[in-house]
Amino acid sequence: MTPELRIEPLNDNPVNGGGDYVLYWMTSYRRLESNYALQRAVELANQLGKPLIVLEALRIGYKWASDRIHTFMIEGMADNQQAANGVVPYYCYLERNAGDGKGLIQAAAQHACAVVTDHFPAFMIPRMVSAAADQVDVRMEWVDSNGILPMAAADKTFSRAYDFRRFLQKNLPDHFGDMPESDPLSRLEHRGGTLPEEILKRWTMATAEELGNPASIVDALAIDHSVPPAIWSGGAAAGKARVKSFIDKTVELYTTDRNHPDADATSGLSPYLHFGFISAHQVFQALVQREGWSPEDVSEQTKGSREGWWNMSPEAESFLDELITWREVGFNMCYHEPETYMKYESLPGWARQTLEEHADDPRDYVYSLAEFEAGNTHDPIWNAAQNQLVREGRMHNYMRMLWGKKILHWTEHPKDALEIMIELNNKYALDGRDPNSYSGIFWVLGRYDRAWGPEREIFGKIRYMTSKSAKSKLRLNAYVEKYTSDQAQLL
Ligand SMILES: Cc1cc2nc3c(=O)[nH]c(=O)nc-3n(C[C@H](O)[C@H](O)[C@H](O)COP(=O)(O)OP(=O)(O)OC[C@H]3O[C@@H](n4cnc5c(N)ncnc54)[C@H](O)[C@@H]3O)c2cc1C
Known part of the structure; x- marks a missing residue:
């Protein structure tokens, strides 16, 4: 059984026993295996003696929507469609014009006994899902399939990794016995549900042919075409x-x-x-x-x-x-902290204080967002990291830390640094717009860290990093060469 701790209702509506199916609205766990939300939807369908329908949709009107993000997700949908074939009705909707998808979930929910969806706690998902829950008449719940520890197992925010690790060491063993089923659909008892004809007429679902050729869809969408598909395939x-x-x-x-x-x-x-x-x-x-x-x-x-x-x-x-x-x-x-995890004010008091005390320190270099984005700083190591991000949609972890620290170093104010990091990370990184995007970016500014000495200009007591020291202790020449544009030379 799906652990109770992972299931949260999104509204107070009752289950409609007269519905035609249970609807699993897949928003974040884009897979058919090892997925508590899908597992919970299968359990509900079996309890009610109804079939299950899986609906995965991709809209276009969200921040940072680009060829890169869309292509990666459509590749995932192609996989899901193939894996669902003959196992569960799987519908995949790709919005072509902003707003076209509006009403789809409500319409599908009108014929459902209940709706189950994914409990991803960041970016646009909580807002989107709770707006939908207000508009459906049946029970809607979201299920946490994010990590080994259920999010609800900790009743407070941890401000240090050390404290969280201690908590894990005490509490994680209680959850080792609750791993998700690897193939939840194998237990589905009633197969063969379908979405009503009027829904399929109004919202045309994507075909296997379209999903197999993401460019055929993506090229025509009003999304950011300046961010090309990444080097890796999704799915x-x-x-x-x-x-x-x-x-x-x-x-x-x-x-x-x-x-x-x-x-x-x-x-x-x-x-x-x-x-x-x-x-x-x-x-x-x-x-x-x-x-x-x-x-x-x-x-x-x-x-x-x-x-x-x-x-x-x-x-x-x-x-x-x-x-x-x-x-x-x-x-x-x-x-x-759903309202504040992305805000400067959520930094620990000591970090904000020391950053404020040094906010007016003179800067040797100050770059604009456009200069950072173009990898156009005086530092070839930094530029290489930025080029990797832009070209490939990823950045090496150590370089990511250095990248953030230098943005703090080379902007007028830590708030500008925060804005620039969020913009570049979330626009270009495949893994952006994630809880860990904010962990990493805010770590640069002191979250999860402690005060360090000696106190320095601009950084104050925030941990300091330099390209010079990275160069002396790490093997990175080949990296810099690989990601250096023509004009940049190694320091
Ligand atoms: C400025 C900055 C921005 C970052 N932005 C993101 C982001 O947008 N998305 C993202 O997932 N991570 C982000 N990170 C954290 C980390 O850099 C990446 O998770 C890691 O580099 C991913 O590479 P990997 O999968 O090869 O990691 P591995 O080293 O193979 O680690 C395995 C997994 O552990 C998790 N992980 C690893 N390192 C960290 C870390 N430092 N913090 C949190 N989780 C970690 C990731 O889920 C990762 O996939 C950021 C870090 C910094 C300093």
Whole structure:
């Protein structure tokens, strides 16, 4: 059964036992496996003796909509359509003009017993979903399939990773027994529902042919065509392949090579996690299998230390600290602080104070958004990182930290730095617009961190980073060369 803790009602309406089907509105967990929301929808359908319908839709009128984001998502829809074939009715709607999709969910819900959707706590999803819940007449609930710890399991916001890690070490074992079913649709008892004809006439669903050729759709949409498709393909199949290759080949380098841009030794899973093409549980389980680990192996010590608690290899422990502690502390923040997680005012008091005290310090360099965006600063290392982001839709983790710190260094005010980081990250990064976009960006300004000395100009007590020190301790020459535009030279 789907854990109660993961299910939250979005309205007070009753289930309509006379409806034709249960509707699963897929907004964020864009996969048919290892998905508590889909699992919950299957359970409801079975309880009510009704079929299940899956509806995945993609609108165009959202911030940062671009060829890059749309193509990645349409590739995911093609996978889902193929996987659903003969298993569950799957409808995929692609909005062609802003506003065309309006009313689709309400219309489909009119014939439903209940609506189940995904509980993604960031970007436009909470607003979109709660607006829909106000307009449907049946019970609507959202289900949390984001992480290993249910978001509702912690009743407060954690402001330090250390405290969250301690909390995880005490509480995570309660949830190891509740992994999502890998194939929830295999338990679906009643197959063969369909959306009513009038809905299909008004909202034409995408065909397999269209989904197989995203450019045929994307080119005609009123979205940002200046951000081209990324180097990676979207979808559950590509996500699973990446998990396999990371666990088989790359994870063993994670402790030694993770920070070296030339080694490119991280998993590259964040875009697949962000769009829900894979679950954190699938990644966790693949690692557990590699390690031959079982829940009894965890240490009794719950002191919040990064190593030793899992009793896995050092590379696996280090990776899990990112996948669970760091990834999920961001979900914790968005869940508990939905109105402020993206605002400057949500920074810890000490960070705001020290940044304000140094806001008027003279800056040697100040760049505009356009100069940053074009990778046009005096620093070839920074420019290389920005070029990677623009060209490929990703940026190496260490470079991401440095990238943010230098934006803070080279803007008039920390609030400008925040705006520029959010704009560039969310516009270009495949994994942008995620709870971890805000964790990472706000970490640059002090969130989850502590005060550091010596106190410096501009940064005050905020942790300081420089390209010079990155160059001296990391292997990054090949990275810089690869992502350097013609005019830039290595420092
Ligand atoms: C300025 C800045 C902006 C960032 N923007 C984003 C963003 O938009 N989306 C995003 O998912 N992450 C963001 N991060 C966090 C981190 O850089 C990426 O999650 C990581 O680089 C993704 O690469 P990977 O999948 O190869 O990571 P791996 O090292 O293979 O880690 C596995 C998974 O753990 C999680 N993870 C790893 N590092 C972190 C971290 N520092 N914080 C939170 N979760 C982490 C991710 O889900 C990642 O996929 C940002 C960090 C900074 C400093």
